[in-house]
Amino acid sequence: MGEAVHKVVILGSGPAGLTAAIYAARANLAPLVVEGGDVSSKTDLPGGQLMLTTEVENFPGFPEGIMGPELMERFRKQAERFGAQFVPGRAVSANVRERPFTLELHDTMQDTRTTLRCHALIVATGASAKYLGIEPERRLLGHGVTTCATCDGAFFRGKQVVVVGGGDSAMEEANFLTRYASKVYVVHRREGFRASKIMLERAQNNPKVEFKLNRTVKDIVGGERYLDAVVLEGTGPDAGKEERLEIGPAGGLFVAIGHSPNGEIFAGQLDMHDTGYLKTLDGTSRTSVEGVFAGGDIHDSHYRQAITASGAGCKAAIDAERWLEAQGL
Numbered sequence: 141m142g143e144a145v146h147k148v149v150i151l152g153s154g155p156a157g158l159t160a161a162i163y164a165a166r167a168n169l170a171p172l173v174v175e176g177g178d179v180s181s182k183t184d185l186p187g188g189q190l191m192l193t194t195e196v197e198n199f200p201g202f203p204e205g206i207m208g209p210e211l212m213e214r215f216r217k218q219a220e221r222f223g224a225q226f227v228p229g230r231a232v233s234a235n236v237r238e239r240p241f242t243l244e245l246h247d248t249m250q251d252t253r254t255t256l257r258c259h260a261l262i263v264a265t266g267a268s269a270k271y272l273g274i275e276p277e278r279r280l281l282g283h284g285v286t287t288c289a290t291c292d293g294a295f296f297r298g299k300q301v302v303v304v305g306g307g308d309s310a311m312e313e314a315n316f317l318t319r320y321a322s323k324v325y326v327v328h329r330r331e332g333f334r335a336s337k338i339m340l341e342r343a344q345n346n347p348k349v350e351f352k353l354n355r356t357v358k359d360i361v362g363g364e365r366y367l368d369a370v371v372l373e374g375t376g377p378d379a380g381k382e383e384r385l386e387i388g389p390a391g392g393l394f395v396a397i398g399h400s401p402n403g404e405i406f407a408g409q410l411d412m413h414d415t416g417y418l419k420t421l422d423g424t425s426r427t428s429v430e431g432v433f434a435g436g437d438i439h440d441s442h443y444r445q446a447i448t449a450s451g452a453g454c455k456a457a458i459d460a461e462r463w464l465e466a467q468g469l
């Protein structure tokens with residue numbers, strides 16, 4: 141595998157990567173998918189972010205809903221059916237300055253390293269939500285704890301929820317959640333906000349929203365599959381204060397403290413926004429380097445949905461196929 145030059149390598153096996161794999165495989169490009177995932181991380185898995193959730197209710201074609209991991213298993217089977225191949229591990233370095241492109245992979249399970257070469261590269265490495273890093277958070281992900289109000293807000297009809305964060309995303313999530321929740325607490329570690337004035341005022345003027353400032357979430361209280369309260373710890377002028385905020389029965393904790401796009405191996409090689417999201421050109425999946433295409437949450441900080449990531453993966457595969465053809469490859 142190390143010696144051959146692959147026509148197309150796809151980095152990442154979330155909705156974008158696997159949709160790109162289905163299209164590239166059906167176009168006879170024999171794509172090789174680098175699965176990603178990292179055993180040292182509890183939130184970075186082959187299959188991407190949907191592996192962290194339970195019920196997905198908004199992916200078309202599943203009127204009864206489908207569990208996130210099962211949906212990704214189906215994506216993968218569909219790609220395999222047309223001949224996509226998979227290799228475990230993640231790319232730890234890339235050279236897209238010279239052709240063919242070179243990638244160094246690290247399989248964190250076996251702790252082995254390999255090198256791959258390819259003519260076209262599809263970057264579908266997604267973005268990782270930032271987490272609070274407290275113990276029950278990972279266990280309760282998809283069971284009361286989430287990072288996506290658009291995805292999971294509707295599960296909290298008539299319930300009380302907490303949104304953590306002080307940026308535009310947190311304010312947007314708080315406002316959005318008032319459509320379902322009976323009460324929305326916004327917990328923010330400072331008194332100042334990164335959020336724009338207009339977004340902040342909208343939340344402040346919403347009678348269902350209550351702010352808990354100079355507070356962080358110290359602990360989550362609940363059972364195996366639900367949460368009933370969060371323990372808040374004071375910061376700054378309120379340091380040393382502790383408060384238990386009851387949001388049961390079965391309330392929600394929306395962690396909205398940002399996302400990190402997984403594109404660091406391309407720093408200095410592909411054009412990126414200041415936030416680290418890859419730039420794509422003219423509504424296509426083309427990046428600043430010919431032959432490198434991007435799709436999904438790695439270049440889209442706005443929509444962040446499985447269906448939009450899939451659409452972007454499809455675009456990337458079609459763009460890659462046409463580019464390879466134009467190169468006579």
Ligand SMILES: Cc1cc2nc3c(=O)[nH]c(=O)nc-3n(C[C@H](O)[C@H](O)[C@H](O)COP(=O)(O)OP(=O)(O)OC[C@H]3O[C@@H](n4cnc5c(N)ncnc54)[C@H](O)[C@@H]3O)c2cc1C
Pocket residue numbers: 151152153154155156157174175176177178184185186187188189190192193195196197198199229230231232264265266267268269281282286287288291292402405435436437438443444445446447449
């Ligand atoms: C808790 C939660 C619930 C959600 N619920 C919904 C929902 O109900 N409906 C919905 O539409 N969306 C939902 N989303 C959002 C949705 O999961 C994402 O928008 C979507 O998964 C993005 O797809 P992607 O393929 O771009 O990236 P991801 O799903 O993030 O996949 C990226 C993949 O790339 C891999 N990778 C990263 N770095 C490298 C590297 N260097 N080399 C190789 N591989 C790498 C990762 O391991 C991962 O497998 C949810 C997200 C979360 C976190």
